[in-house]
Amino acid sequence: MTLAIDVSGLNKRFGDKHVVRDLSLQVRQGEIFGFLGPNGSGKTTSIRMLCGLLTPDSGQGICLGYDVIRQSADIKRQVGYMTQKFSLWDDLTIAENLEFVARMFGMPNRQQAVDAALVELGLAGRRSQLAGTLSGGWKQRLSLAACLLHRPRLLLLDEPTAGVDPKARRDFWEEIHRLSAAGITILVSTHYMDEAERCHRLAYLAYGSLLAAGTAEEVIAAQRLHTWVVNGVHDPAVSSALLALPGVEQVATFGLTLHVSGQDARLLSAQLAQFCQAHGLNLQAAPPSLEDAFIHLMRDARDPFQG
Numbered sequence: 618m619t620l621a622i623d624v625s626g627l628n629k630r631f632g633d634k635h636v637v638r639d640l641s642l643q644v645r646q647g648e649i650f651g652f653l654g655p656n657g658s659g660k661t662t663s664i665r666m667l668c669g670l671l672t673p674d675s676g677q678g679i680c681l682g683y684d685v686i687r688q689s690a691d692i693k694r695q696v697g698y699m700t701q702k703f704s705l706w707d708d709l710t711i712a713e714n715l716e717f718v719a720r721m722f723g724m725p726n727r728q729q730a731v732d733a734a735l736v737e738l739g740l741a742g743r744r745s746q747l748a749g750t751l752s753g754g755w756k757q758r759l760s761l762a763a764c765l766l767h768r769p770r771l772l773l774l775d776e777p778t779a780g781v782d783p784k785a786r787r788d789f790w791e792e793i794h795r796l797s798a799a800g801i802t803i804l805v806s807t808h809y810m811d812e813a814e815r816c817h818r819l820a821y822l823a824y825g826s827l828l829a830a831g832t833a834e835e836v837i838a839a840q841r842l843h844t845w846v847v848n849g850v851h852d853p854a855v856s857s858a859l860l861a862l863p864g865v866e867q868v869a870t871f872g873l874t875l876h877v878s879g880q881d882a883r884l885l886s887a888q889l890a891q892f893c894q895a896h897g898l899n900l901q902a903a904p905p906s907l908e909d910a911f912i913h914l915m916r917d918a919r920d921p922f923q924g
């Protein structure tokens with residue numbers, strides 16, 4: 618197993634805000650590693666520190682064989698960064714956008730690299746289309762092609778599929794898995810559970826601290842939750858009534874079903890059975906989901922800026 622990233626004790630402050638606290642993390646080469654957590658939890662800041670785009674205030678580590686503090690310029694050359702916003706030129710065609718980026722990187726054999734990227738990302742048929750006229754999914758594909766032009770070994774994707782339809786998202790993830798299989802390491806920040814489940818491993822951050830890391834299965838198992846699903850709930854008052862029962866630690870609503878979780882399996886099942894029988898509700902045991910695990914993780918996390 619080769620590690621692409623191995624860092625420990627990374628910290629970053631902006632003014633008096635401690636945005637990333639003692640981050641220690643290992644990412645394997647060729648792995649798709651997801652970063653999840655609420656807005657402002659430090660995902661982007663962490664990712665940028667890991668790959669030399671931002672200097673940590675303290676800490677140490679290696680990325681792609683280079684020191685994250687002293688050799689950040691060497692790391693940056695090997696990184697492709699796809700930001701949240703489409704940042705190419707609307708009034709250039711797809712091919713012109715890629716040619717422009719290739720020139721900015723000072724790449725030799727520019728035309729060849731652009732033609733290869735167009736074919737690899739399925740953009741060849743649209744090479745003369747203006748970028749501004751593309752749908753969200755195609756724009757995202759063009760952004761990906763642009764950040765792969767210089768053949769990076771590490772790819773950073775910052776909420777890459779926000780606002781993109783489900784079919785385009787699925788296609789995009791197929792592409793990401795193809796790149797990972799070719800040995801490119803991929804760090805991706807996301808708020809989507811289905812994307813989190815497509816990552817090989819993930820980290821959950823809240824208020825700058827790493828609360829959990831591992832495969833989705835490991836993150837779920839570490840919470841030691843037992844979950845029951847209560848079906849056909851139309852009355853919002855049911856949720857608060859359930860939350861007040863002994864043994865119930867959290868209730869999450871998914872449409873007309875409620876996921877009720879706690880760590881004490883016997884107490885939880887006895888209380889729920891009694892409640893559901895009394896209220897004529899259907900009750901089924903279910904494996905806890907990643908979202909249940911994340912909600913549980915957040916229960917004990919405190920926002921230091923809110924006191």
Ligand SMILES: Nc1ncnc2c1ncn2[C@@H]1O[C@H](COP(=O)(O)OP(=O)(O)OP(=O)(O)O)[C@@H](O)[C@H]1O
Pocket residue numbers: 631634636654655656657658659660661662663806
């Ligand atoms: N350059 C900066 N200067 C000052 N504060 C910053 C800077 N960059 C980020 N922050 C602050 O650091 C905190 C963490 O931001 P970051 O973008 O890393 O979070 P995030 O988890 O990626 O959030 P989101 O999910 O909203 O993208 C936020 O409070 C943000 O306002």
